Amino acid sequence: MSRIERGRRPLRTALAVAAMALPWTVVNAGPATAADYSKAADDTAGSQIAVHEGVQGGPARADLAGGQALGHDVSGHQGPVDWAKAAASGAQFAYVKATEGTGYVSPHFAQQYNGAQKAGLIRGAYHFARPDLSSGAAQAEYFIAHGGAWRKGGTTLPGALDVEYNPYGDACYGKSPADMTAWIADFASTYLAKQHRSAIIYTSTSWWKRCTGNTARFGDTNPLWLARYAPAIGELPAGWDKQSIWQFARDGGLPGDQNYYNGPISRVQALARGA
Structure with a gap:
């Protein structure tokens, strides 16, 4: 005062x-x-990455022979999703946008999230980070309270933090690399304390280098979901020696964006169980 x-x-x-x-x-x-x-409503996983980094094609399915599980990610941007059709086309898992900051919940979250499970997909929720608005801890708690909680039973993936270019201004939300790293750590530690699972971190290598200084802090604790729209996945952010999920294409005619899990469906099931 x-x-x-x-x-x-x-x-x-x-x-x-x-x-x-x-x-x-x-x-x-x-x-x-x-x-x-x-x-x-239009902030989706990778929407800003595509704007800033472009799309250079994608992998041929033949290049990924050997059992990588196919999945999709969706948001309110897609509206109601026909998950039965997606499952029939080969989808095995899905991530659904639940929240953004501490003031937005996707109006289509319930249909998309529950519908994916009903269609037999393993599903999880993701949060679009807004480090410019509130603390990482506050946003983790908001996410958990509005769909981001992990549930036992083998059908729910741990929550994911979508941290990428700011759609409202400065790419790094006005934060220094040290402050951005601390913000992500605040979110991750809060999610772990509340859910007893490590959140997945969704990002791109270019954004990570620019806005965290390419910190290696999370490689041993948080699985990586990497966005890169190119024939090969390319360089990973520091600290990770492999990605868990690769988002390789945007809106490919099926619901939402397209992803490959780095392994067969049994590995997706293990992640959902907490193994």
Whole structure:
């Protein structure tokens, strides 16, 4: 509280009334400002990576012979999904966008998430990170409370943190590499403490280098879901010697984006069980 506020009780009262009248605002001595979620419906896993890094093709299925499980990721952008059709086309797992920041829940999450399980897919939820709005811990808790919780039973993958280019401005959300690394660690440690599972980290190598300084901090603790739209997966971020999931294509005619798990469906099942 400023010295001006301490000496002017009517102003403090007026601000308190404003706080009650305007949800999702921060009230202080200046004008109230609302968190911007205007692009949240279109913020999908890789939407900003495709904009900043482009699409250079994708792998031929023959190049991946040897049993890599096919999966999709979707968000509210896709609307209701026909998971039975996706399963018939070969999909075995799915990730569904649940939340963004601490103020957005996908309106199609329930249909997409529960529908994937009903169609026989192993499914998980992901959170679109907004390090510009609140702490990693606050966003992990919001994610868990709105669909990101892990459940025993072998049908739920651990939650994923989608951390990529900022759709609203500066690519690194105005954070230094050290601060961004600390933010991700805050999210990851909170998710682990609450769910007893390590969150998967979704990112691209280029963004990771630019915004975390290519930290190797998470390679031994958090599985990697890498986005790269090219014939080969290429260089991995520091700390990881392999990816768990490769998002290799955007909206390929099937629901959502396309991914390969780095191994057969039995490895996806093991990840869901916590093995």
